[in-house]
Amino acid sequence: MKDPNLKDKIKETVEDIWGSVFRHGYKDTPRNRILQIISNVWLHLHPARVREHGTKLRFTWCMGGITFFVFLVEVVTGILLMFYYTPDVNKAFADTMDLMYTVPFGRLMRNVHRWGAHAMVITVSIHMFRVFLTGSYKPPRRFNWVIGVFLLLLTFLLSFTGYLLPWDQLGYWAITVGMNMGRATPLFGHEGPFSQFLGMTANNDIRFSLVGGTTIAAPALLRAYVWHCIAIPVIATALMIVHFWRIRKDGGISGRL
Amino acid sequence: MESSWQKKELEEVEFDDDTVFTWPTLVVKEFLAALFVLVGLLFFSFFVNAPLGEISDPSQAENPAKAPWYFAGLQEQLVYFDPWFAGVVLPSIILVGLIMLPYLDNNPKGNGYISFKERKFAMPVFISGYVFWYLLVYVGTALRGPYWTFFWPGQAWTHDFPTPPPLHNLPLPAGIAMLIAFYAAGFAIPIFFKRNFFQNLGVVRYALVMGLLLTMIGTAGKIILRLAFDVKYIIVTPWINL
Numbered sequence: 001m002k003d004p005n006l007k008d009k010i011k012e013t014v015e016d017i018w019g020s021v022f023r024h025g026y027k028d029t030p031r032n033r034i035l036q037i038i039s040n041v042w043l044h045l046h047p048a049r050v051r052e053h054g055t056k057l058r059f060t061w062c063m064g065g066i067t068f069f070v071f072l073v074e075v076v077t078g079i080l081l082m083f084y085y086t087p088d089v090n091k092a093f094a095d096t097m098d099l100m101y102t103v104p105f106g107r108l109m110r111n112v113h114r115w116g117a118h119a120m121v122i123t124v125s126i127h128m129f130r131v132f133l134t135g136s137y138k139p140p141r142r143f144n145w146v147i148g149v150f151l152l153l154l155t156f157l158l159s160f161t162g163y164l165l166p167w168d169q170l171g172y173w174a175i176t177v178g179m180n181m182g183r184a185t186p187l188f189g190h191e192g193p194f195s196q197f198l199g200m201t202a203n204n205d206i207r208f209s210l211v212g213g214t215t216i217a218a219p220a221l222l223r224a225y226v227w228h229c230i231a232i233p234v235i236a237t238a239l240m241i242v243h244f245w246r247i248r249k250d251g252g253i254s255g256r257l
Numbered sequence: 258m259e260s261s262w263q264k265k266e267l268e269e270v271e272f273d274d275d276t277v278f279t280w281p282t283l284v285v286k287e288f289l290a291a292l293f294v295l296v297g298l299l300f301f302s303f304f305v306n307a308p309l310g311e312i313s314d315p316s317q318a319e320n321p322a323k324a325p326w327y328f329a330g331l332q333e334q335l336v337y338f339d340p341w342f343a344g345v346v347l348p349s350i351i352l353v354g355l356i357m358l359p360y361l362d363n364n365p366k367g368n369g370y371i372s373f374k375e376r377k378f379a380m381p382v383f384i385s386g387y388v389f390w391y392l393l394v395y396v397g398t399a400l401r402g403p404y405w406t407f408f409w410p411g412q413a414w415t416h417d418f419p420t421p422p423p424l425h426n427l428p429l430p431a432g433i434a435m436l437i438a439f440y441a442a443g444f445a446i447p448i449f450f451k452r453n454f455f456q457n458l459g460v461v462r463y464a465l466v467m468g469l470l471l472t473m474i475g476t477a478g479k480i481i482l483r484l485a486f487d488v489k490y491i492i493v494t495p496w497i498n499l
Contacts, residue, residue: 036280114307142359172313173322181344
């Protein structure tokens with residue numbers, strides 16, 4: 001009798017354990033490889049077969065996929081943070097401190113959420129850079145680039161609205177800087193050029209509508225919270241659906257024709 | 258129908274194209290990428306705390322008060338432009354430019370692969386803009402101290418810095434003439450010396466491409482005017498300064 005080699009032994013062991021869990025084997029046939037993709041609600045985002053260069057890291061850089069993955073990480077950690085955080089100027093900072101020093105794993109959750117937000121801004125911009133370098137915005141993918149630009153903007157806005165939520169000096173003054181620019185919007189900000197023609201004052205201009213008042217106070221915190229946790233994620237999700245669907249419709253990953 | 262490929266083993270099926278099975282080729286890589294990112298993020302977050310300042314105090318302004326790093330480039334532009342331009346009009350132009358980009362670039366070459374040779378205009382312009390953006394982000398984030406004063410890397414931030422030189426504005430006619438001359442020359446030169454470039458784009462695309470490009474160059478030009486010649490505004494009117 002011939003001694004089975006190591007590779008066969010590992011395969012045998014894996015099949016043995018697999019069989020104990022799923023009660024049937026996985027036969028590696030073309031049919032099954034296709035079914036793994038098309039009969040799985042998550043994986044059928046992909047086609048059953050892809051062009052080979054599209055699986056190569058040196059072509060794709062994987063940055064779009066990683067951005068999406070980090071977005072999912074942000075959703076999960078964000079939901080966990082919401083259990084402990086109250087968007088109230090008297091509680092927000094104390095809740096953040098609790099997260100950092102009292103809540104089990106609270107510090108880790110907040111750190112992952114914050115660093116993940118930075119990572120997402122970086123990966124989305126590298127993704128855009130790769131798409132530009134490979135000319136992947138050219139027909140038939142022109143409109144998907146446009147969707148992508150809006151997703152880039154939403155990534156910035158998601159991160160920016162989250163910046164205020166800890167209600168610390170860092171966020172407060174960063175939002176103040178940002179909103180003071182809003183005050184200078186031509187026509188629509190009360191200190192902007194030509195705004196007198198529309199009768200803009202501190203009580204009715206674009207900054208007022210963004211922060212819900214004339215200073216960064218309780219309404220601004222609530223607005224940032226609602227934009228951050230509900231409105232922007234919903235809009236971004238809708239656009240992501242279009243973005244991913246268009247990749248498939250436009251012929252999958254780009255490449256030499 | 259017994260010979261249907263569905264019944265066949267892996268080795269017996271051939272596809273005469275350049276595709277591979279998504280399962281497992283791509284799915285495995287995606288899974289590994291996700292795992293790698295998750296572990297990296299957890300590892301980093303375990304050791305490095307996210308920034309958190311003191312409790313917010315509207316009466317105690319931070320100095321310098323900084324926007325998040327990805328907007329620090331725009332904040333840095335506040336040195337050179339008024340807020341209506343640096344904070345609102347310029348980012349809007351960048352956004353509109355990015356949205357229009359696929360419709361402005363009508364060069365059919367370089368679609369789906371990296372080629373500098375076939376995209377001699379698009380590549381350098383986009384990359385310069387990208388680098389310009391991150392350069393401003395770097396300066397705004399790392400090199401600006403109290404009162405938004407410039408400090409070199411490694412130099413300690415102090416409140417004891419030399420008084421910056423006084424700034425002056427260009428006389429209005431000179432400023433307007435300069436702006437018009439800049440755009441007029443910018444629009445005209447390629448028409449005469451890069452005939453192909455102009456003809457391939459057509460009038461409308463050409464106008465939009467050059468308008469955006471000249472605005473990008475002009476933004477950098479204003480920075481140079483300020484740093485080298487202490488010019489604050491090139492145009493001063495009762496309604497608008499530029």
